[in-house]
Amino acid sequence: MKNGQATIKDIARELKISFSTVSRALKDYPGISEETKRKVKEMAIKLNYRPNAIALSLRKNRSFNIAVIVPEVVHFFFSTVISGIEEIAKKRGYNVILTQTNEKLDKEKSSIEAMLSNQIDGFLISYSKETTEFSHFENIIDQGFPIIFFDRIPDIPNSINVKVDDFEGAYNAVSHLISQGYENIAHLTGPKNLKISQERERGYREALANHGMPIREEMILECPMGTNEEGKRLALSMLDQLNPRPDAFFANNDMAAVGVMMACRDSGYRIPEEIGIVGFSNWQFCTMLEPGLTSVSQPGIQMGKKATELLLDIIEKKVELDTIPNSITLNTELFIRKSSMRLHKKS
Amino acid sequence: MKNGQATIKDIARELKISFSTVSRALKDYPGISEETKRKVKEMAIKLNYRPNAIALSLRKNRSFNIAVIVPEVVHFFFSTVISGIEEIAKKRGYNVILTQTNEKLDKEKSSIEAMLSNQIDGFLISYSKETTEFSHFENIIDQGFPIIFFDRIPDIPNSINVKVDDFEGAYNAVSHLISQGYENIAHLTGPKNLKISQERERGYREALANHGMPIREEMILECPMGTNEEGKRLALSMLDQLNPRPDAFFANNDMAAVGVMMACRDSGYRIPEEIGIVGFSNWQFCTMLEPGLTSVSQPGIQMGKKATELLLDIIEKKVELDTIPNSITLNTELFIRKSSMRLHKKS
DNA sequence: TTGTAGGCGTTATCAC
DNA sequence: GTGATAACGCCTACAA
Numbered sequence A, B: 001m002k003n004g005q006a007t008i009k010d011i012a013r014e015l016k017i018s019f020s021t022v023s024r025a026l027k028d029y030p031g032i033s034e035e036t037k038r039k040v041k042e043m044a045i046k047l048n049y050r051p052n053a054i055a056l057s058l059r060k061n062r063s064f065n066i067a068v069i070v071p072e073v074v075h076f077f078f079s080t081v082i083s084g085i086e087e088i089a090k091k092r093g094y095n096v097i098l099t100q101t102n103e104k105l106d107k108e109k110s111s112i113e114a115m116l117s118n119q120i121d122g123f124l125i126s127y128s129k130e131t132t133e134f135s136h137f138e139n140i141i142d143q144g145f146p147i148i149f150f151d152r153i154p155d156i157p158n159s160i161n162v163k164v165d166d167f168e169g170a171y172n173a174v175s176h177l178i179s180q181g182y183e184n185i186a187h188l189t190g191p192k193n194l195k196i197s198q199e200r201e202r203g204y205r206e207a208l209a210n211h212g213m214p215i216r217e218e219m220i221l222e223c224p225m226g227t228n229e230e231g232k233r234l235a236l237s238m239l240d241q242l243n244p245r246p247d248a249f250f251a252n253n254d255m256a257a258v259g260v261m262m263a264c265r266d267s268g269y270r271i272p273e274e275i276g277i278v279g280f281s282n283w284q285f286c287t288m289l290e291p292g293l294t295s296v297s298q299p300g301i302q303m304g305k306k307a308t309e310l311l312l313d314i315i316e317k318k319v320e321l322d323t324i325p326n327s328i329t330l331n332t333e334l335f336i337r338k339s340s341m342r343l344h345k346k347s
Numbered sequence C: 001t002t003g004t005a006g007g008c009g010t011t012a013t014c015a016c
Numbered sequence D: 001g002t003g004a005t006a007a008c009g010c011c012t013a014c015a016a
Helices: A008-015 A019-026 A034-046 A053-060 A076-091 A105-117 A135-142 A166-179 A195-210 A228-241 A254-267 A300-315 B008-015 B019-026 B034-046 B053-060 B076-091 B105-117 B135-142 B166-179 B195-210 B228-241 B254-267 B300-315
Strands: A065-070 A095-100 A122-125 A147-150 A160-164 A185-189 A220-222 A248-251 A276-281 A294-297 A327-330 A333-335 B065-070 B095-100 B122-125 B147-150 B160-164 B185-189 B220-222 B248-251 B276-281 B294-297 B327-330 B333-335
Touching: A008 A019, A008 A034, A019 A034, A053 B053, A065 A076, A065 A105, A065 A300, A076 A095, A076 A300, A076 B095, A095 A105, A095 B076, A105 A135, A122 A300, A135 A147, A147 A300, A160 A166, A160 A300, A166 A185, A166 A195, A166 A248, A166 A276, A166 A294, A166 A333, A185 A195, A185 A228, A185 A254, A220 A228, A228 A254, A248 A254, A254 A276, A300 A327, B008 B019, B008 B034, B019 B034, B065 B076, B065 B105, B065 B300, B076 B095, B076 B300, B095 B105, B105 B135, B122 B300, B135 B147, B147 B300, B160 B166, B160 B300, B166 B185, B166 B195, B166 B248, B166 B276, B166 B294, B166 B333, B185 B195, B185 B228, B185 B254, B220 B228, B228 B254, B248 B254, B254 B276, B300 B327
Parallel strands: A065 A095, A065 A122, A122 A147, A147 A160, A160 A327, A185 A220, A185 A248, A248 A276, A276 A294, B065 B095, B065 B122, B122 B147, B147 B160, B160 B327, B185 B220, B185 B248, B248 B276, B276 B294
Antiparallel strands: A095 B095, A294 A333, B294 B333
16 A cells, blocks of 8 residues: 555645545535535546545445455355455455365364464455364354355255355256266265255265265265366276276266376276266366266356345445345256266266 | 454553553563563453554555556466565565456556555556556656566566566477477467567567578468467468468467367367467366466566565565666566477477 | 554535 | 534543
8 A cells, every 4th residue: 555645635725624524525425515525536547546445444344345264265156256246246245255274174264264364354265174173163144244155065954055056066967967977976075064065965875875876885985076087096996996987977076087087098998988977067178078078057256246235245244134034045057078978968 | 344352442441541641551561570461461352352453554654555466366477476465475474455446447547546545555567458657657647656666577678577477488489399390380479568478579589580591471370369269260361371381389378279270170180299388377177187388487486576576575675676686586587398299209 | 651642535524 | 503512432631
């Protein structure tokens, strides 16, 4: 912040009027002569006056800043959410203060501390993989700070959440694989402590069950990092050791799914003829792979927008706290590409 | 921001001492009895006191906020830069206010306006593709705001910049293609108004020239959007119409390079045997493609860190403005993968 | 060792 | 129509 910035007092001094008049003139208050308004506004431009948002914050006890806490910025899905958040925030006159936790609980806690000192108006949070206990969130909720959780939803009574329908997304993905004639569908899960992982696994299980197919526990492996190395390693181990071997994989995320693709390539299995693959998130690169990767899309931008609109409505008291829904669930969409199209149906 | 927050005055009232004593006790000023300090600190914890950063900002004329203005958040390279920025900023006690312009000049201008009102301590900017004229930046520099430009560097005398050596990166990429025996190397450039595009094109031209190869202007096409559709379309047109046809492509970015890969696949050309491809940026997906895409990596995280350190040093006056370098240039690195390895040399 | 007063830039509440 | 004054939360001379 540069000092030497013109203030309301500078304008007043130049014009030899009181600074309260200047304040009113600038805001087009009734009961100020047109003449004065004109002069004040001219002088404001001449002096390059800008209202000091900090002073305003102090006065109004509102900072017009919202804090966004995400696990990683370098992550396709989160970057789309951030983009949606930024768009709505800017449109409504708020700034986005961005913090990442790198999936570390202590960074998450210290970020929250810092934001509290910063007199943030509210929080948008997707918590870290290390977070298994939520008292640091409950504390700030108790202090009256509005928080919206997105994507990763904590187990807190009455928390306000925006998420995608992970269960449905997974259910549809696995049903699709079944409809393509795959019979031994393996699942690479996400970190077991995240609800999104649990929901996706539940979708997987229920889809199998509802189609009268057996659930083989050895076909379900946890893939906590979600990297392609990990996905590849786990896929290879399953292909090597299981009998019958998996003829399809539903992965908790696209990176792991790519790992499966690599494993198939290395082992000489053809995709989708011998092995079908479906990922989750529908990252940009899904269309660029050969074969294209079928994936469940998560509407990241929309999630960011919805969460922000909800938060700002709460901050601005446009909604009563008891009228707002506890959770907003967005629909996923299955993008079917070559990696799972054994039957070459047109779609 | 929630009111009801305890202030220094609340502590003073509880303890029946003056609030200036409280202020000093909290900051471990000399000349305060240990007894008082202890009591104050205890009460601070009891009341859940947090210093009000807004009040501090107003007093010190420093907000400890820095503004980051990028074209797009959903962009691998920029997200890595943002990650680096966030890391250093947090470490040094600053907040990152994030804004994106969506490559629009008017959004860029309005973001800057908003940030000026917000009493930002400094700017980190990578400007939009639409920006061809830089007076809105020069204005804020003239007003004394520190700005560091990264990646996309404006034509402003004395601007402080952090960039990668685009020329060298391109030069090495094209030299590599030449060393692999490719003889008709095409170039898909970026938007011509960006210096990075110009530098990469210059690297391309100079590499050809220095290896005694002709420069064919019809082999250089502008690819302003940098999408894979565009890359594909341009590559197809070149492969169709030019004689001799290109046997290699150096693309200004990885997306366009993927477009070229698609074009080759569609036209039945084998990569790398018949056509070699090199991209720029080394996005995550380069390793996931088949064949892997050779690409010039830009150290995004490092760029973000360097730019932020420089900015904060300037803000905190740890450096004299005339002693700092006008430009910091980071080195690129060529990651050679299968898409350009015609000679199967080991590396 | 502790208290008082003034000020950072605004807005709101009184007066005149 | 306009001006003076207090207040938001904090820091820091200056006094005591």
